Amino acid sequence: MSHLRTDPRTSAAVRGSGWAGNSPQAEQLLSRLGHDERVELLFVTLRYQGALTPRRLLLWRGVIRVECTEIPRPLRLLGESRSSFGGTVVLAGPGGAIELKPLPAPAARVLAEAGRSADDASTPAPAGRRTVTADYTSGAPRAEPGTAEPSAYHPRVIRTWQDAELAAVDHMRSLGFADARVTGAGADGGVDVVARDAVAQVKHYSQPIGVGPVRELRGVADAHQHLLFYASGGYTTTARQFADERGVALYSVAEYGHITPLNEAATRLSARPSPAPSSSWSQAAAWGREVSAVRASRRAAELDAQRQTVLRLIARVRAHTSEIHALPSNRYTKDRIRALKAAHKLIERAESMLAKSQADFQTHGGRKHLIAMADEKAREAALKLGMSA
Known part of the structure; x- marks a missing residue:
């Protein structure tokens, strides 16, 4: 029994x-x-x-x-x-x-x-707040009558990774990132949802997310942007520790669209005050746009200066790699030719990264990361030729 x-x-x-x-x-x-x-x-x-x-x-x-x-x-x-x-x-x-x-x-x-x-x-x-319960039979949200709120998050049934990304967009807009949008399949550079002051990655996996994708998000983001990560299968302990150290907000996405903050950074974002109402909102928005434009211009100038520095180093290395075809192939020049060919390949990779850094879909953090990688390849090429970087 x-x-x-x-x-x-x-x-x-x-x-x-x-x-x-x-x-x-x-x-x-x-x-x-x-x-x-x-x-x-x-x-x-x-x-x-x-x-x-x-x-x-x-x-x-x-x-x-x-x-x-x-x-x-x-x-x-x-x-x-x-x-x-x-x-x-x-x-x-x-x-x-x-x-x-x-x-x-x-x-x-x-x-x-x-x-x-x-x-x-x-x-x-408090007044103005409401409770939203998903209608699982129809897949549409249901709210209490007379209490609708334009910026409120409405849970949606998550069946595909596209559903998860759209849920993340809706959730980010409810947090105050009104311009949040999906970057598009195949062109995200490690970012699935982007806003002016925030970037997010969305993983609709059944297994817990490791530290790699969280580190990738941190690498492509601007230091001034909020970082959000949405996952359906949870996170490993290492990923949680890394997110806590770097201020990445972790969220859990359930099958019926409920999104739950999992760490302190996510809780802080979820508790942010709502945007300023009516009369003062337009003035605050205009001031914010002006400050954002100045900051964007300054950051673009800094990136251009870094890109020009890398291009000058590439030009110096190219002047040396042009010797490849002029050198006779014998045992005395064998090592020199090998070094020149290796430097030539590194320079090609550096130029490819610089070109990619100017793509429209890249965020400021993504451009900065690619320029830094191009600089690293160019310096490695210079060292192979015995040049000072």
Whole structure:
């Protein structure tokens, strides 16, 4: 007989739940429960096995390598839907939004009530704020009547990487980056969404994002820009540490469009004050455009000066590499010809990077990064020829 059926803490909830009494999840559940902690609900979804107690919600994921997530009560309900095929409940977890689906109607009702009771007990939201709940049946957002807000973020169902990028655009606009737009497939240079003062990368992967893509975003961005990263599969510990050190805002994107801040930088961005209203807004916007234009002009001049420095070094190296065809091929010139050919290849790569740095789709940070790489290749070429860089 199953231990879950005989244990008084779980016997009332196990019938019809889909839990197997001899599974690793069942063993972990019994070992984690307190002496007087009784289970109110056991359920199984596509991704999770769950157990709800008066103190917490325990969620297990995986078959071979079982991982457990604990969410203390009161639960925070982000959204819910019910249909003839079952219910869906979206809860806030330690690593972002957690979607539980499909759920039997009674299980969905119990979890939703556990979340709603927490909302009812919390402090009412300030005037002007509203709650948006995604209508999962139709895929369209649903808001409380009479409280629409143009800049508010509307969750959308995420089925493809294009959906994820569009959700990131909508979310960035809700944070105040009104000019956020998708850069376009194949021409992003490491950036998927760009605004005047922010850049973002979006990864619609099922696996956690490592430190590489986060470092790439930091490398192509301007020092004055906000950096945002959106991922569907979470982040590795190394990626989180790097993001915290470099001020990259990490967000989790759930399947039904809920976006959750995962670190301090993301929380700060999400808590930024909204733009100045009506009368003062146009004046502030005009002043901001003027300051932005001056800054952009200054940065463009700095980049042009750096580019000219690299071009002068390339011209000096080219003057030496022109000797390749003039030298006789013998054992005395063999090493010299090899060095000249290697320097010639490095110079070609440097020129290619300089040309790419002038492409329209590149951000200021991307141009700066490419010019720095071109300078590095040109200096390496000069060193191969014994020249002073």
